[in-house]
Amino acid sequence: MNVEQARFNMIEQQIRPWDVLDPSVLTLLGVIKREDFVPAAYRAMAFMDTEVPLPGGQQMLAPRVEARLLQELNVRRHERVLEIGAGSGYMAALLSHKARQVVTLEIVPELARLAAENLRRAAVANVNVVEGDGSKRLPTAGPFDVILLSGSVATVPQALLNELKVGGRLAAIVGQEPVMRATLVTRVGEAEFRSVELFDTVAPRLLGFDEPSRFHF
DSSP: OOHHHHHHHIIIIIIGGGTOOOHHHHHHHHHSOGGGGSOGGGGGGTTSSSOEEOGGGOEEOOHHHHHHHHHHHTOOTTOEEEEEOOTTSHHHHHHHTTSSEEEEEESSHHHHHHHHHHHHHTTOOSEEEEESOTTSSOSSOOOEEEEEEEEEESSOOHHHHTTEEEEEEEEEEEEETTEEEEEEEEEEETTEEEEEEEEEOOOOBOTTOOOOOOOOO
């Protein structure tokens, strides 16, 4: 496989047509080597328009979804970011080049170790991988300028929204299969949040987050 040609094709044929037009994001996708964050057994899938299997039954999001979320969050250099769901560490690596500091939580111990090792090999110094459950009390202190849920949830917990600074943004894929929507929530006041639906997609569930009751009375 010609890796650089595959990377170029991923950007030009998958990502740019999905309304990812921010030059800084497109440049970053060419710099951060996605193949180095994919398990060796699935390296051939690194640039495909699909999710990539990870240990613990988890998956990397499709490249176009990662890129679009990164663009919509519009992370700035002075900002502090929290990611829920480190996975292989790839999204944290992308965020690290945009932000001052990234804290990424991972509930699966094997994945937390994998993410930390991948980020170390990529010489990413401003990401802290923390083993923990992002649906519970956070093991790291907020507030944050940006929160990204790298997976889907039925609803966004208010406790996570409360960890945003005023002016801060949270991105998540919200809903139930077959209908999920990437959503951007901005904290516009101490008790006021504005939500915008960005695009339709489907993503694996983040572990630990509650599902709505199926019982109706």
